[in-house]
Amino acid sequence: MEIPKRLEQALIKLYNAFHNDELNPECCSACAVGNILDNQDSWKHLTNGHGSLELSYVGRVHQNLGRKFNGYTPFELLQIEKVFLEACGFMVPLCHYNPKPQNTTNKEILFNALCAVVAYLCKLEDIANVMDYAKVFEYEENNPVYKFDVIY
Template sequence: METPKRLEQALIKLYNAFHNNELNPECCSACAVGNILDNHDSWKHLSDEHGSTELSYVGRVHQRLGRKFNGYTPLELLRIEKIFLEACGFVVPLCHYNKKPENPTHKDNLFNGLCAVVAYLCKLDNIENVMDYSKIFEFENEDPVYQFDVIYS
């Protein structure tokens, strides 16, 4: 099965942001959706609160017109961001009185967020989660189902 272009592009952007330390859940241009949308923060006008899935007036207009941003509808983008924030340890919507992780940009928090986002992105495109590594541990009659060539250096 071929990977849809929007998914492939989103995964590449999120991968690069994670490894280049350019992923920040509290910044609209550097969060999951900010990175998917080429580090633009104009998407924040799709909702009145960061982390909410309730469309603002602007968001509803774009949604009803069928507008897509790098392949994703306004509602899909808001859901992506909510999933990312919650998996990073935030209580959404983001505001001064809601719980947030002690170190929001810690790699473990960001990795948890990315795993949740990738699972959702794959679900949107009806493909298996590309980060599901459980298959490599499958076995039958005490033998591994999949064999790997291991090269030791």
């Protein structure tokens, strides 16, 4: 399967952020979108609320001009962030009076959130989820469809 360049780059950045403990849903430069955008937080000006899908004036201008940031439109970036925050257990848009999860940097929570983000990124590309392992277990007439060489 051919993976689009923007997806490949996003996956590499998110993978590195996760394994280097540089993923934080409460920080605009270390969240899912912050990492996709090279740890810049300028994307936060695309909306008036972290986790909101409503573009700010600046966001609407960029969207209407067809601008893309590392391959993603302003609205796509907001959607990615919303998926990430909700999968982390936040009520969006983030607000000081909304309840927040206990441990927002828990590896299991972040892993599940990244799985949701990857599924969404693949949906944007109109390709099968690259993290779906179901195909590995497909079979026909009691024989596996895919064969793997196991090296011990």
